[in-house]
Amino acid sequence: SQQGEEDPQALSIQEGENATMNCSYKTSINNLQWYRQNSGRGLVHLILIRSNEREKHSGRLRVTLDTSKKSSSLLITASRAADTASYFCAKGGSEKLVFGKGTKLTVNP
Amino acid sequence: ETGVTQTPRHLVMGMTNKKSLKCEQHLGHNAMYWYKQSAKKPLELMFVYNFKEQTENNSVPSRFSPECPNSSHLFLHLHTLQPEDSALYLCASSPRSRGRSEKLFFGSGTQLSVL
Numbered sequence: 001s002q003q004g005e006e007d008p009q010a011l012s013i014q015e016g017e018n019a020t021m022n023c024s025y026k027t028s029i030n031n032l033q034w035y036r037q038n039s040g041r042g043l044v045h046l047i048l049i050r051s052n053e054r055e056k057h058s059g060r061l062r063v064t065l066d067t068s069k070k071s072s073s074l075l076i077t078a079s080r081a082a083d084t085a086s087y088f089c090a091k092g093g094s095e096k097l098v099f100g101k102g103t104k105l106t107v108n109p
Numbered sequence: 110e111t112g113v114t115q116t117p118r119h120l121v122m123g124m125t126n127k128k129s130l131k132c133e134q135h136l137g138h139n140a141m142y143w144y145k146q147s148a149k150k151p152l153e154l155m156f157v158y159n160f161k162e163q164t165e166n167n168s169v170p171s172r173f174s175p176e177c178p179n180s181s182h183l184f185l186h187l188h189t190l191q192p193e194d195s196a197l198y199l200c201a202s203s204p205r206s207r208g209r210s211e212k213l214f215f216g217s218g219t220q221l222s223v224l
Contacts, residue, residue: 030210042199042215043152044111088152092210096165099152 006089006100014108019076021103023089024069031092032065032072036085037102043088046074079107112136115200115216122190123224130185130219132200141183142213143175144199152199158183159205190223197221 006023013019023032031050035043049056049065049072056063062075076083086104090097113134122128134141143155157165158177172194174186183200197220201213 033210033212035213035215040197040218040220042111042113042115042217043201043213044215045212048212090210090213096154096157097210097213101149101151 006087006103008103009101010104010106012106012108013079015079015081017079017107019079019083019105019107021074021087021089021105022071023073023091023100024071025091026070027093029067029091029093032063033090033092033097034061034063034072034074035088035090035099037088038085046087048092076105079105081107081109083107111214111216113200113202113214113216115198115219117219118217119220119222121222121224122187124190124192126190127186127188129187130198130200130221132183132185132216134181134183134200134202134214136202136214138202138214139180139205140203140211141177141180142201142203143183143185144201144215146197146199146218147195155185187221190221192223195221195223 033048034046037043047058047063049063060077065072084107086102088102090099116131141158145153154167155169156175161177172189176184197218199218200216203211
């Protein structure tokens with residue numbers, strides 16, 4: 001299975017702080033994707049990083065990928081209360097995506 | 110809006126009922142998916158359709174019956190469900206699904222409660 005672990009399972013920070021979430025996987029990947037989900041809603045794609053890339057930015061998001069350690073991290077800088085959501089990494093292999101259990105982020109005003 | 114619309118948003122049904130979930134995408138995609146999301150578990154892929162053809166059935170019980178009449182519409186027919194089938198059912202689409210893992214566009218989901 002390509003499923004790995006995301007950590008932490010839950011993270012609570014104050015507005016303005018940075019939030020870092022990690023994702024590990026077990027087998028080789030073609031890409032790794034991060035999604036966000038607000039409570040009871042669908043997932044929204046945030047960023048895709050390919051296996052030959054090491055870092056990618058999108059606004060306040062920064063994703064890194066270390067294929068030697070089979071891990072990725074998502075950094076949200078200058079967090080806002082509206083960033084409160086669950087964040088999932090999805091490992092892309094030759095066929096389907098495999099999602100992790102997610103990190104629940106709470107940003108306190 | 111992601112361009113993927115699911116109805117209904119909420120559904121409560123008894124174990125003997127028959128109901129259907131509907132998904133429609135306005136993105137011109139050729140692949141559509143059903144996922145199940147239960148509390149404390151990773152997202153579970155149920156079915157995949159490419160160009161209206163079912164290409165994956167992830168060992169889903171027969172009480173869940175998918176239908177894809179065209180590339181824009183996907184249904185999930187439900188009958189004689191069990192309480193453990195209560196979950197958020199998510200529909201997604203992508204340009205295609207074969208050969209690589211692409212970015213998925215999700216609907217808002219149907220929150221299903223089976224009594």
